[in-house]
Amino acid sequence: MSEKSIEFDYCDQLVADFEKVCEHPIKSKSSVYYTGVDLGTACVVIAVLDENKRPVAGAYRYADVVRDGMVVDYIGAVQIVRELKQQIEEQLGIEELIYAAGAIPPGTDTLDGGAVKNVIQGAGFECTNLLDEANAANNVLCMKNGAVVDIGGGTTGISILKDGEVVNVVDEPTGGTHFSLVISGAYGKSFEEAELYKRNPKNHRELTPVIKPTIEKVASIISNHIQGYQVDEISLVGGTCCFTGIEDIIEKKTGVFTRKPKNPMFVTPLGIALGCKQEDEL
Numbered sequence: 700m701s702e703k704s705i706e707f708d709y710c711d712q713l714v715a716d717f718e719k720v721c722e723h724p725i726k727s728k729s730s731v732y733y734t735g736v737d738l739g740t741a742c743v744v745i746a747v748l749d750e751n752k753r754p755v756a757g758a759y760r761y762a763d764v765v766r767d768g769m770v771v772d773y774i775g776a777v778q779i780v781r782e783l784k785q786q787i788e789e790q791l792g793i794e795e796l797i798y799a800a801g802a803i804p805p806g807t808d809t810l811d812g813g814a815v816k817n818v819i820q821g822a823g824f825e826c827t828n829l830l831d832e833a834n835a836a837n838n839v840l841c842m843k844n845g846a847v848v849d850i851g852g853g854t855t856g857i858s859i860l861k862d863g864e865v866v867n868v869v870d871e872p873t874g875g876t877h878f879s880l881v882i883s884g885a886y887g888k889s890f891e892e893a894e895l896y897k898r899n900p901k902n903h904r905e906l907t908p909v910i911k912p913t914i915e916k917v918a919s920i921i922s923n924h925i926q927g928y929q930v931d932e933i934s935l936v937g938g939t940c941c942f943t944g945i946e947d948i949i950e951k952k953t954g955v956f957t958r959k960p961k962n963p964m965f966v967t968p969l970g971i972a973l974g975c976k977q978e979d980e981l
Contacts, residue, residue, distance in 0.1 A: 707840065707934075707958070707960045707961070709839070709841060710839045710840050710841070710960045710966060711960055711961045713754065713839055713969055714839075714960060714961060714962045714965050714966060714969065715961070715962075716753065716754045717746060717754040717757050717965050717969055718962065718965070719754075720754045720755055720756050720757055721756070721757040721758065721759070724755060724756035724787070724790040724791055725749075725754075725755040725756070725791075726790075726791055726792050727749060727755060729749035729750045729751075729755070730750045731749075731750050731797075731798070731977060732747055732748065732749060732750075732755070732791075732793070732796050732797070732798070733747070733748045733749075733752065733798060733800075733972050733973070733975035733976075734746070734747050734748075734784075734796050734798060734799040734800070734824065734972055734975055735747075735748075735799070735800055735801075735802075735835075735968045735969060735970070735971030735972030735973070735974070735975060736780055736799050736800070736801045736818075736819050736822075736824070736968075736971065737801075737802060737832075737967055737968035737971055738764070738765050738770065738776060738780075738801065738802075738815060738818060739765060739851055739852055739937075739938060740765050740766060740851050740852025740853040740854075740874065740875070740876060741761060741762075741763075741851075741852035741875060741876070741894070741938055742759055742760065742761050742762065742852075742938055742964070743759060743760050743762050743764070743776070743779050743780060743783065744757070744758075744759040744964075744965065744967075744968040745757060745758050745759070745780070745783045745784065745787060745968070746965070746968040746969050746971070746972040747787055747791070747796065747972065748969075748972045748973070748975075752972075752973060754969070755791065756787045756790055756791055757787070757965075757968075758783045758786055758787055759783075760779055760782075760783060762775070762776075762779055764776040764779065765852075765853070766852075766853055766876075769814070770814040770815065770818060773814065773817070773818065773821075776818045777818050777821040777822050780818060780819065780821075780822035780824075781821075781822040781823060784796055784822055784823060784824070795823070796824065797824065797825055798824065798825055798827050798975055798976065798977055799819050799824035799825065799826055799827070799975060800826070800827060800828035800829065800830060800971050800972065800974045800975035800976070801815045801816060801818075801819050801826060801828075801829050801830075801971065802815070802829065802830045802831060802832045802835045802967065802970075802971045802974075803815050803829065803830075803831060803832065804831065804832055804849075804851070804854050804856045804870040805831040805832065805833055805834075805856045805857065805858060805868035805869060805870045815829065816829055827975060827976045827977065827978060828974050828975055828976050830970070830971060830974045831856070831858070831868060832849045832851070832856050832937075832967050833847040833848070833849045833856045833857065833858030833868065833936075834847075834858055834865060834868075834970075835967050835970035835971045835973075835974055836849055836934075836936040836937075836966045836967045836970045837858065837860065837970065838969075838970035838971075838973040838974055839960075839966050839967075839969050839970045839973065840934050840936070840960070840966065840970075842860055842863075842932070842934055843860065843862060843863045844860055844861055844862065844863075844929070844930075844931065844932070845859075845860055845930055845931060845932035845933060845934065846858065846859050846860070846921070846925055846928075846930045846932070846933045846934070846955075847860065847934050847936065848921055848933055848934065848935050848936070848937075848949075849936050849937045849967060850874050850875070850917060850935060850936075850937040850939040850940050850945075851874050851875065851937045851938065851939060852874050852875045852876045852938065852939065853872060853874050853875075853876050854870050854871060854872050854873070854874050855870070855871050855873055855874055855917050855920055855921070856868070856869070856870045857869050857870070857871075857920075857921060857924050857925070859924075859925060859928050859930060861928075861929070866928065867924070867928065869924045871920045871924075873913070873916055873917055873920060874917075874937075874939050875897070875937075875938060875939035877913050877916075878897055878910045878913055878914075878939065878942070879893040879894045879897055880893070881909060881910050881912075881913050882896060882897055882906060882909060882910065885909050897910075897942070898941075900941075900943055903942055903943035903944070904943070906942075907943075907944060907948075910942075911948060914942075914945055914948045914949065914952075915948065915952050917949065918948065918949045918952030918953050919952065921933065921949065921953055922952070922953045922954075925953075925955070930955055931955065931956065932955065932956050932957075932958075933949065933950075933953065933955050933956065933957040933958070934957075934958060934959065934960075935949065935957060935958070935959035935963055936959065936960065936963040936966040936967055937963055937964070937966075937967065938963070938964040940959050940963035940964075941962070941963060941964055945959070946958055946959050
């Protein structure tokens with residue numbers, strides 16, 4: 700691993716605070732609550748921040764309502780978001796969460812932005828902002844230069860930053876779903892069994908040789924899209940990046956210093972919540 704370092708102090712603290720409030724919500728009085736709704740391929744996550752943009756509650760549920768960054772089960776997605784919303788409202792002891800933001804893979808706004816907004820509104824929120832996933836993640840990472848790579852269930856989204864500004868975004872199919880398909884074939888497990896097996900960190904060392912070629916494919920996608928740009932650092936986020944050692948494989952393949960926060964699964968939903976407003980920006 701490189702001797703360079705990306706400072707994730709703010710990110711890691713925010714994620715740690717969020718993990719705590721998922722278990723023990725904070726019933727503090729707040730003039731407004733900002734909600735981030737992350738419709739992931741493998742997991743739907745809701746993050747709630749108070750008026751000071753600090754985590755006060757959160758909930759998540761593994762689901763199969765989105766594939767390759769596209770909503771494929773609209774009714775199911777609305778139902779899950781509505782149920783998680785009601786759960787959090789009860790935990791906080793408030794009448795209603797009003798404002799929410801959502802996110803989509805980079806460059807797919809014309810394809811699925813409307814569906815994501817409709818899911819959020821269908822669940823009872825006012826959808827006040829829609830971000831691309833990698834940009835949302837950078838609300839938490841606070842990177843100025845380099846690449847933010849969001850490896851989700853179905854796709855890998857890449858945002859290249861220069862002086863804090865996004866200069867290129869791209870989204871390619873390949874993500875955690877493909878890891879699970881490889882594991883399913885190698886072990887003779889169903890897809891659902893492979894998903895559960897992959898999520899257990901105790902199995903990661905054993906699984907690394909099995910899915911390494913797929914991780915290297917993700918690394919090749921990253922390499923192809925950062926060509927021509929000055930990218931000295933890569934930050935990984937997304938649930939798939941929870942796989943132990945994925946950053947080392949990607950760094951070796953790309954030749955670019957690569958690191959991930961302590962829990963990359965919650966970075967994007969928190970970034971979405973940070974992008975939530977009280978007025979519609981869409």
